[in-house]
Amino acid sequence: MLDYTLFLSLVVLVSVEHASLAPAPLQIVNEELTHGEAIRDVETPLNLTRTNFEHLENLSNRSRYVARSCKEIMDRYGEREDMLDYTLFLSLVVLVSVEHASLASAPLQIVNEELTHLEAIRDVETPLNLTRTNFERLDNLSNRSRYVARSCKEIMDRYGEREDGLYFLTTANGMVYQTFCDMTTAGGGWTLVASVHENTHYGGCTVGDRWSSQQGNNANLPDGDGNWSNRNTFGTAEGATSDDFKTPGYYDIVAEDMSVWHVPNNFPLEHWNLAAILRYHTSNRFLRLYGGNLFELFKRYPVRYNVGSCSNRGPAVPIVYDHGDKESTKMLYGPNPRAEFEPGFITFRPINNERAAMAICSGVKPTGCNTETYCIGGGGYFREHNEQCGDFPAFDWDRLGMDQGWSASKEMREAAVLLFYR
Template sequence: MSHVVVDQEEVPYVKTKAKLEDAILQGRIKQAARSCKELNASVHADGLYYLNSSRGVLYQTFCDMTTAGGGWTLVASVHENNMYGKCTLGDRWSNQQGSDPNRPDGEGTWANTVTFGTAESSTSDDYKNPGYYDIAAQDVSVWHVPNNIDLEQWSATSILRYHTENHFLNLYGGNLFYLFKKFPVRFGLGACITDNGPAIPIVYDTGNVDYNKNLYEISTPGFIAFRVFNTERAAMALCSGVKPTGCHIEHFCIGGGGHFPEAIPRQCGDFTRWSASKEITEAAVLLFYR
């Protein structure tokens, strides 16, 4: 079910994008919500809803109306389709054309407006919607959900869930698109530790500090860290649940630029050279805004 504003009153409405677009053309819909946070005042059920970008692009996504008061908009998922593929087809959050120093940004997905996938398939494939770059947000929420799980079971089956609550995105343009404009995920742009981006404290919803500590070494649990570099100056986008204290970030961070020099292409890919458990490597990483 999608949710829109009809004749200035918020009501559940049409189930398909085609019918929604027809209603807009007929003038029956005055405004569609920009985010799940806007819907949260009158809608309290988790599920799929239609939102409208600032440029009038309609899209369907998942709203988490439960966690920490609700109002969380799913904007992206990072799904590893092949741990043995190193920057191959499907590595949209790093480089689909191999490890290449001539493409230091790789696909550039973390800081561009390219969209792909569907919300419903977020645990089976990569996903990115217009909300990723369009929504003005203050905080993020992250879910690690086992691959190929139906959306009705995402929350219950998550192996790790957490959110920020210090409104850190206010300092970085209001969403991850602008954060990564400030901290580009680009090979060779910086050095390990010295040039890493921000590390933000988190509040656990599923899992805890001990769980994160057991998953990853050379890191401090209880944070989400952005744009980090390894020893060879390869850039990675996001370290989930931890702040790196060493340089071998390829073992536990996700997404990246276009080139990973060590033992090319061993470390290249959305989940790079992960050393974590099968449980965590076979789970999609879902990103939410509020």
């Protein structure tokens, strides 16, 4: 199995303890073991093995501590020993903010703004129970690591969770990973499996363009990095609006529908829902027809240069809007593209006039062939121009973020595209 956890890091800590209790003998042992000479002549303490196991048990208990800092561990659990192996629930801090944002959004917003700007912090009234509530919340969040499920829908159905936030999922092969669950939209149970983030609009198919190619615009690499149809994973859920993200759930979860959020770059997780410029989902269970996920869909419709012509695009699926509508979707793209697509759909594997393939047209169905100006992702080669190669191919064709000609709006250019399954 893949998921056995060993306390290998604790061996070093045992040595640290013995180094402080008996530095001279341990130094001799370490030197002999390092050089491999005369090991048999070194007197080993009779209780060394027993002491190691006892100490490992003590150290392993530290994984049960629930705290966000060493100060909290000291105050709450009375620890006074310097060590490397205290585990902090730093990843859960965002979820604490989620709770407070929903329960008392205004006061917490004030606190966050003050802390951000480092102004007049002393004048902000901090709730008296903030620290206590954090501990209670962290205790609850730490319990999520015990859930056994392959999707957010299974967590919702099996454990009754109804709160948006970070959860741990397990693949069919036993790989555990963390991702964001949308437990509220259209009945909830949506699993974040990927995000497409454009890291730079200057230069095509450069480092960071994981959803097209990081190896330049190259006809000899028609598939580019191939991440639409492989098992490569990257990024973190919390950083999904700051960099590309892909989980094992992308290929492991068997789903029926998709949800898509366009969230401004670098927005923190607790604000994704409200900050999104566009949110929608499908409702006709279309993924059943294509293997249950995008991994299988793109096996059938490869995102590859010269795989077909403009008329060979993949499926176009009707969508249900959660935030936005057809008119607002239309206005997110440039004036010229608006004449060659129909809003109200999500479309897969479009192909442009020059036979370059893209992955997804978000919110629209192409009726023309200049799909590089309003569809994302791609293979490794765009014949018309090097600058078209990239995760957001030619969204800035007529100047960056100017909403003129073929160029998309600044809002669309500077938003990550989050992909969910259910």
